[in-house]
Amino acid sequence: MKIEKMFTEDKAMKLQKVFETEKLLNEIRDTDVLLERILTEARLIANADAGSIYVIEEKQQSTQTTRFVNYENEEFNNKLLRIKYAQNDTQKKKMLPDAKTPYVYFTVPITKTSISGYCACTGELLNIADAYNIPEDSPYKFNSSTDISTGYTTKSVLTLPLKTNNNQILGVLQIINAMDENGNAIPFSNDSIDYIQQFASSATQALEHTYLTSNMIKRMQRMAEFRDPKETAAHVERVSDFSLEIYDQYAKNKKIDAAEKMKFRDTLKIAAKCHDLGKVGISDTILKKVTPRFDDNERSIMCSHTCIGAQLFTEPESEIDEMCRDVALRHHEWWDGSDKGYPGNLDFKKYEIGTPLEKATPLKGEEIPLSARIVAIADVFDALSHRRVYKEAWSIDDAFMGIQNFAGKQFDPELVLAFLQVRDRIISINSAYERMENLQN
Numbered sequence: 001m002k003i004e005k006m007f008t009e010d011k012a013m014k015l016q017k018v019f020e021t022e023k024l025l026n027e028i029r030d031t032d033v034l035l036e037r038i039l040t041e042a043r044l045i046a047n048a049d050a051g052s053i054y055v056i057e058e059k060q061q062s063t064q065t066t067r068f069v070n071y072e073n074e075e076f077n078n079k080l081l082r083i084k085y086a087q088n089d090t091q092k093k094k095m096l097p098d099a100k101t102p103y104v105y106f107t108v109p110i111t112k113t114s115i116s117g118y119c120a121c122t123g124e125l126l127n128i129a130d131a132y133n134i135p136e137d138s139p140y141k142f143n144s145s146t147d148i149s150t151g152y153t154t155k156s157v158l159t160l161p162l163k164t165n166n167n168q169i170l171g172v173l174q175i176i177n178a179m180d181e182n183g184n185a186i187p188f189s190n191d192s193i194d195y196i197q198q199f200a201s202s203a204t205q206a207l208e209h210t211y212l213t214s215n216m217i218k219r220m221q222r223m224a225e226f227r228d229p230k231e232t233a234a235h236v237e238r239v240s241d242f243s244l245e246i247y248d249q250y251a252k253n254k255k256i257d258a259a260e261k262m263k264f265r266d267t268l269k270i271a272a273k274c275h276d277l278g279k280v281g282i283s284d285t286i287l288k289k290v291t292p293r294f295d296d297n298e299r300s301i302m303c304s305h306t307c308i309g310a311q312l313f314t315e316p317e318s319e320i321d322e323m324c325r326d327v328a329l330r331h332h333e334w335w336d337g338s339d340k341g342y343p344g345n346l347d348f349k350k351y352e353i354g355t356p357l358e359k360a361t362p363l364k365g366e367e368i369p370l371s372a373r374i375v376a377i378a379d380v381f382d383a384l385s386h387r388r389v390y391k392e393a394w395s396i397d398d399a400f401m402g403i404q405n406f407a408g409k410q411f412d413p414e415l416v417l418a419f420l421q422v423r424d425r426i427i428s429i430n431s432a433y434e435r436m437e438n439l440q441n
Helices: 002-025 031-046 115-122 145-150 190-227 233-254 258-274 277-281 296-303 305-311 319-330 370-385 396-405 413-421 423-440
Strands: 048-058 079-088 107-109 126-128 157-163 168-179
Touching (some): 002 031, 002 190, 031 048, 031 079, 031 168, 031 258, 048 115, 079 168, 115 126, 115 157, 157 190, 168 190, 233 258, 233 413, 258 319, 258 370, 277 305, 296 305, 305 319, 319 370, 370 396, 396 413, 396 423
Antiparallel strands (some): 048 168, 126 157
16 A cells, blocks of 8 residues: 555656646747757656657748648658757767767658658657567668667667647657666656656647747748848858857856756747848848948948847847847947947937948947847858858858957957857757758759
């Protein structure tokens, strides 16, 4: 009787943990941040050593809004599963302390021949006790290439679709190697499956909500891309990803509280995508000018995109609005207070579109919001390392050196240090986007 009571209490505690986690998920507003958190929490619930989370994308995805699929009647020919995040505790133990697992990018066709593809196609959960002993008559097979390349051994695999109430598939969650108290891989228990299914249902609802924000931002990005062909979706996404990496390392260096870090990075991921939205208010004669040489009047009008962007978020209704405004307005300020920075302390609300910016006292140092100081580095690095109509791309090494040389001048030196510390992650992200663009061309 006592053992039975303890068992019941243990289940109640685990369910309570699931409910508490669901509440935390509903507070996250950025899709990418939420996906990473879903994977982390799912692994904790089932005590899984590793896992991945996939999203569904069009094969020719640009600034399109996020698409879902309905496994009951949807054609999958033009869609694929893209791994968004992967985690592996065993592999992480082999790395330097506090280092992140490598940034990965690969896609899987949505067919029944792969485990994750089968889940997306059918909407069914798969609980595989031994990945290397799947019955030969199963439509899906285990791809052991990752195990071979890393030396890892996959045993148990629990894969389930992130499925809405009307049978739309938002993605696929896969967790690997349930661990016993001695660190041995075991099959996922029925209780674990129950907890994960309960968790996945709530996680999917939270994911639907973040997609509303994500799609709104993507539509705004598309509008900016229509106006300025140089302002590509890939640039915006890279700047957002780079910004998050810089902040994560900065937060680690500064020992920022975990709750504060999570809240800030969630908002930053969205705000960074809005840094140049103000270009929608710049005339075509200036915005689409092929030569980079502007006269003083043209340059001043071009610089006004900071004020126009901030005006899009006037009367902010949330912390996201506030950071979007700060990033749009301040990402061209200089750390040392140089007059090369803009727009300074003028009243951006009074700026009239199409007129040159008034001269104003530059902002300096920590007068510039942290979010804008981070995005400034990410934006310039991406501009340096990619081709523009008026210049060729710098090499990655030269682009890093360019940022380093302006530490303490244009950029916050502490943030430059964090940026240099995550060099490998930045390069991996950059390479992943190149592969993505090559697949789409």
